[in-house]
Amino acid sequence: MEAVFKSDRGKIRKLNEDAGGIFRNHYAVLAVVADGMGGHRAGDVASEMTVKLVEKKWQELSSELKAGAAEDWLRQTVEEVNAELYQYAERHPECNGMGTTLVAAICTHDFISIAHIGDSRGYVIDQSRVVQMTEDDSFVNALVQSGEISKEDAEQHPKKNLLLKALGTKGKADPSIKTIIPEHGTLLLLCSDGLSNKVSEDEIAAAAAQKLPLDEMAESLIRLANDHGGEDNITLAAVKVLLPGEGGETL
Template sequence: MEAVFKSDRGKVRKLNEDSGGIFKNQYAVLALVADGMGGHRAGDVASKMTVDLIEEKWKRLNGELRAGAAEEWLYQSIEEINLQLSQYAENNPDCTGMGTTLVAAICTEEFISIAHIGDSRGYVIDQSRVLQMTEDDSFVNALVQSGEISKEDAEHHPKKNILLKALGTKGKAEPSIKTIVPENGTIVLLCSDGLSNKVNEDEIKMILSGEYSLEEMAEDLIRVANEHGGEDNITLAAVKVNVPDEGGGPL
C-alpha cells in the first residue's frame, strides 16, 4: 500500500497545531490526523500527545486485526487517550482546556476502518465517487442534521468552528467508527479542516484521480488549500489500497 503524510502551517498561522502520521506493520497501515486546540501551545501538545500515544499502542499490537477487532481497538484506544489527555491538562495548568480532534484509519486489503471525533474528516475515493465517511461533531453540522440550515449555509456560518466533541474532555469520548471493504485503487484521505474547508469534493476527486504519485497528489491538495486562503494549518494522511477488483461496500 502506498501512503503519505503531509502537514503545512498554512499562510496565516504562526504555529502548526496539527499532528499525525503513517504507521505500518506487516498486516496493516494506520493513518492519523489530529487538529489541536486550546490556549497558547496547548493545542499542539494535545495533538502530538494523541498521535504519540496511539502510535505506542499500535507498536504493542501482536498479530493481525480483523475488521471487528480493529473497530474495538480503535474505540478502546481513543477512550484511553481521552482520559490521559484530560488528566494531563488537570496536572498542567498551562494546558488547561486543551483538546484535539482525531481521525484514524486502519487500512488493509480486506477492510478499512475509520474512527473520528471532532471535525477532522475521513474520505474514501474510488473511480466513481468521493464518499465522506465522517460527520463533523460540530454545532453547525448538528443544525444541518436537524434541517435548520442547509449545507451551503453551514459553509459560512459564524459558529462553524464550535465543536460538540473532542479528545481531552471529561467523560466518554465515544468516537464514531465505520468499516468498508475497499476496491482496487481505493484512496483513504484523512484531513484537518484546514483542508476540507478550502478544497471541495470535486477538487479532491479531480486531484486524487490523477495518474501521478500519491505524494504529488498530496502536495497538490495542500497547494490548492493555500491558494484558497490557507488561513488554518493544513494536514492530511492518504493511503492507496491495491486489491483484486471485486467490489466494495459496507461491512
Template sequence: MEAVFKSDRGKIRKLNEDSGGIFKNNHGVLAVVADGMGGHRAGDVASRMTVELIEEKWKNVTNVLRAGAAEEWLYEAIEEVNKTIYHYANQNPDCAGMGTTLVAAICTEDFISIANIGDSRGYVIDESRVLQMTEDDSFVNALVQSGEISREDAEHHPKKNLLLKALGTKGKADPAIKTIVPENDTVVLLCSDGLSNKVSEEEIKEILLQSVTLDEMAEDLIQLANEHGGEDNITLAAVKVSFDDEAGEPS
C-alpha cells in the first residue's frame, strides 16, 4: 500500500501543534493525525504524546486484526491515550488544560476502520466520490445535525472552532468508529481542520484525480490550503489500498 504523511506550519502560526504519521506492521497500515490545543506549547505536547503512544501500541500488536477486533483495538487504545494525556496535564502545570483531536485509520485489503474524536477528519476517496467518514465533534456540527443551521451557515459560524470532545479530558473519550470494505485503489485521507476548512471535497477529488502519486496529492492539497489563507497548521496522512501488492506485505 502506498502511504504518505505531511505536515505544514501554514502561513500564520509560529508553531506547528499538529502531529501524526504512517505506521506499518505485518497486519496493515495505521495512519494517524492529531491536532493539539492548549496553553503555550501544550498543544504540540498533547498531539505528539498521542501519536507516540498509539504508535507504540501498534508496534505491539501480535494477533491478526479482523474488522471487529480492529475497532475494539482502536477504541481501547484511544481510551488509554486519553487517560494518559489527562493525567500528564494534571501533573504538569505548564500543560494544564491541554488536549488534542485524533483521527486514526487501520487500513488493510479487507477493511478500513476509522476512529475520530474532535474535528480532524477522515475521508474515503475513489474515482466517483469523496465520502466524509467522520463527524466533527463540534458545537457548530451539533447545530447542523439538529437542523438549526445549514452546512453552508456552519462554514462561517463564529463558534466554528468550539469542540465538544477531545483527547485529554476526564472520563471516557468515547471515539466514533466506522468500518468499510475498500475497493481497489481506494484512498483514505486523514487531515486536520487546517486542510478541511480550506479545501472543499470537490477540490480534494479533483487533485486526487490529477495526481500521479499520493506524495504529489499531499503537496498539492497543502499548497492549496496555504493559497486559501493558510491560517492554521495543515496536516494529512493518506493511504491507497491496492490489491496488487504481495499478500500480507504492506509496502
C-alpha cells in the first residue's frame, strides 16, 4: 500500500495552520489531514494537537480493527480529541476559539473507513473517476443541499468559509463516517480546502490518470493549487490500495 503526505504554506499565508500525516501499523494505514482555525497561532495549535492525539491513540491500538470496529474507533477518537481541544482552549486564553477541521481514514486491503468534520475533504479515485466521499460541514453547502443556491453560486458566496461544525467545540463533535470496499488501485485523497478550492475534480482525475508515482502526483496537485492562486495552506494525504495477488505489496 503506497501512501504520501504533503503540506505547503501556499503563496500568501505567513503561517501553515494545516497538519496531518501517514501513520502505519502492521495491518493498516491511517491518513490524517487537519486545517486549523482561530488566528494568533491558535489554528496551528489546534491542528497539530489533533494530529498528535490521533496518532497517539492509533499507536496504542493492540489489535486489528475490522470495518465496524474501525468506524467505532474513529467516532470515539474524534469525540475524545474534540473534548481535549476544548479543555485546552479553556485553560489557555490565548487559544480561545481555536478549532480545526479533520478528515481521517483507516485504510486496509479489505476496507477504507473515513471520518470527517469541517470542510477538509475525502475523495476516492477509481479508474480516473473522482468521487467526493465527504460533504462540507459549511453554511454554504447547507444552502446548496437545501436547493437555495447552486454549486456555482457557492463558489463565490461571501460566507463560503463559514463552518457549521469543527473540532474544539463544547459538546459532541458528531463526525460523519463512511466505509467503502476498495479495488486494486483505488486511490484515496484527503485534502484541506486550500487544495479543493483551487483544484477541480477534473484536474484531480487528470493528475491521477498520468500514473505518476504517488509522491510526484501529490507535488503536481500542490503546484496546481499554487498556480491557481495559492491563497491558503495546501495539504493532502494520499493512499493507493494495492491488493495482494494483484501485484500489490504488503502494508
